[in-house]
Amino acid sequence: MATRYTKYRVNGFVFSSNSKDDCLVTQDSGVSMRAITTFRASGEDKNPKEAMTTYYGVISLKNLDASTAPL
Structure with a gap:
């Protein structure tokens, strides 16, 4: 099973996916x-x-x- 995220926060950094950028004025992916x-x-x-x-x-x-995941 896979989970998809549009934003992820790790070690004080925030990462945004390309699909998240598609609906924003600024891009950060x-x-x-x-x-x-x-x-x-x-x-x-x-x-x-x-x-x-x-x-x-x-x-x-x-x-x-x-x-x-099923075997």
Whole structure:
């Protein structure tokens, strides 16, 4: 069983889902994070490079409860 939320509060932060933003004048569902990742020029690249990059996304909040799922 999965429960879907439009807003979630954790550690003092409030996260809003993309569906919640659809009915608002302002939008607050975007997130970003910085991470070191490996870049390759192609699949055959033998000299990959590591660099800091920023990933952007949109929040979709779901809570999965495996204890109530039928077997």
